[in-house]
Amino acid sequence: MYRTRTSNSELDQLIQLLSKLPGFGPRSARRAVLHLVKKKDTLMKPLAASLASVAEHVHPCSTCGNLDVSDPCHICEDERRDKSTICVIEEVADLWALERAGSYRGLYHVLGGTLSALDGIGPDDLNIAGLIERADEEGVQEVIIATNATVDGQTTAHYITDRLKNSGVSVSRLAHGVPVGGELDYLDDGTLTAALNSRQPF
Amino acid sequence: MYRTRTSNSELDQLIQLLSKLPGFGPRSARRAVLHLVKKKDTLMKPLAASLASVAEHVHPCSTCGNLDVSDPCHICEDERRDKSTICVIEEVADLWALERAGSYRGLYHVLGGTLSALDGIGPDDLNIAGLIERADEEGVQEVIIATNATVDGQTTAHYITDRLKNSGVSVSRLAHGVPVGGELDYLDDGTLTAALNSRQPF
The missing domain is CATH 1.10.8.420 (RecR Domain 1)
Structure with missing residues (x-):
């Protein structure tokens, strides 16, 4: 009772x-x-x-998938942003993280997740078709793939690179390396190897 | 920007x-x-x-301090509850915990915190006057003090016991002891000592 x-x-x-x-x-x-x-x-x-x-x-932007009160969102609409570059991210949270960093001036494309055989998520469940379409638009020169450095994220990155082969845009991805402020002693072997292989002239 | x-x-x-x-x-x-x-x-x-x-x-009950859509709250109004017993707790969360346990059938009194010299909380900041008033009402026989077993909770318990001395009600407090399902090895010395001192005939 x-x-x-x-x-x-x-x-x-x-x-x-x-x-x-x-x-x-x-x-x-x-x-x-x-x-x-x-x-x-x-x-x-x-x-x-x-x-x-x-x-x-608040709704997702029909062009890039960003959340905003306007559609297209204010980033797609912003005349000061570099329309020749599209940064591909998994989620809106990643867009926010890049905007907080404040060093990127191009456009975005939110996939809405990653390919995942385990979870049964295929290319049609993500906003990949929209990206291929945008890459073919006039003026787009570079697609930066910024999916997470996880297995699913990397799989998705490879798949997108493959799909963009014939579009004529150059495809790049974020660099692997030592996080700023990070200590070598605490880094995993994969990151250290990547940082060594991608070493830069001082 | x-x-x-x-x-x-x-x-x-x-x-x-x-x-x-x-x-x-x-x-x-x-x-x-x-x-x-x-x-x-x-x-x-x-x-x-x-x-x-x-x-x-939802508002606090003007009698006991419970949160409810009606005032007095449904516990104070409930005819089936034992009006001779008042259980004093610190917060509404404690009332909810006792109601979930489901073994108490009396009324409640929410203090709204504990006395605390450090935080400058004195008797006038808590709903203690209301409790003294209720204890003087006809039919109230027992006040069960169920403040937390922290220093502030115990201080508050002692203060209330002192204030209730002349009201003629019997004052009790929750038993200390081994938590049900608890392992002796993980218990602190104070709890073990209390459990030993309050041992019950088997």
């Missing part, structure tokens, strides 16, 4: 929804709900409004 | 709000936002609605 979770169905529902967020479980969701109720006006109501607004206004 | 976090102010605002949740930082908030955008209809919109609804309808 009394064996409910919080003895309140509205709170239960909120806890259940929050516990579906990545990194959240039932316990942390309960803690978050209590925190939210304590900060009702400064956090809970703004969060509800912000979620509703993003759900309403 | 390009050095924004996600290059979209609505997304930035949502990430900033989410990163204020306990257990969330900027990185996990970004991950959560991408997850939410992917599950717009099944998670993001319901979550926005649920947050707005809880913010609108």
Whole structure:
């Protein structure tokens, strides 16, 4: 009879929804709900409004897959960006990471994942056809493949390189090497080998 | 110029709000936002609605401090509960934990924290006056103090016991001992000593 979770169905529902967020479980969701109720006006109501607004206004760009309120997104629309270069990334999070780094001025193309035989994800499940189309457009000179350095990421990179063979664009990928600030002693053999092989004149 | 976090102010605002949740930082908030955008209809919109609804309808019970859509809350109102016993807890989360255990049938009293000299929290900052008032009400026979077994929790327990001296109710506290399923080898000395001292006839 009394064996409910919080003895309140509205709170239960909120806890259940929050516990579906990545990194959240039932316990942390309960803690978050209590925190939210304590900060009702400064956090809970703004969060509800912000979620509703993003759900309403933010959509993937039909050209590159970036999330934005406008379509095409502001990066595709930006006249100051270099339209001759397209950087291919797996997810929007990778686009954000590159934008935070602030050193890339070209366009992007979000694949939406990687090829994965295990998970049954083939070329048609990713936005690869869109990339091939864009690479054929006038003015595109280089495609930089910036998929993750995982097995699936590298497989996808090889597949895309193969598909772009006849398009006339040059295809490059991110360099492997020692992370800035990294210590050699903590690096894996593969990274060290790659860094040695790609050594640069000082 | 390009050095924004996600290059979209609505997304930035949502990430900033989410990163204020306990257990969330900027990185996990970004991950959560991408997850939410992917599950717009099944998670993001319901979550926005649920947050707005809880913010609108859920309030602390003016008697016991429990969170509910009604005031007095459904526990205070429930005729089947034992009105002679009041269990004193620090936070609503503790009430939820006791309700999940499902073995307590009395009423609750949420203090809203513990006394803490370091944080400058005195008796007037907690809902202690309300407890003293309730203990004087007709029919209340026992106050069970279930504050945490921390230094602050125990200090608060002692203070409340002292304040309840003249009210005529009996004051008890939760037993210390070996957690059910616990291994002696992993227990601290204090718990073992308490468990030994409070040993029960088999």
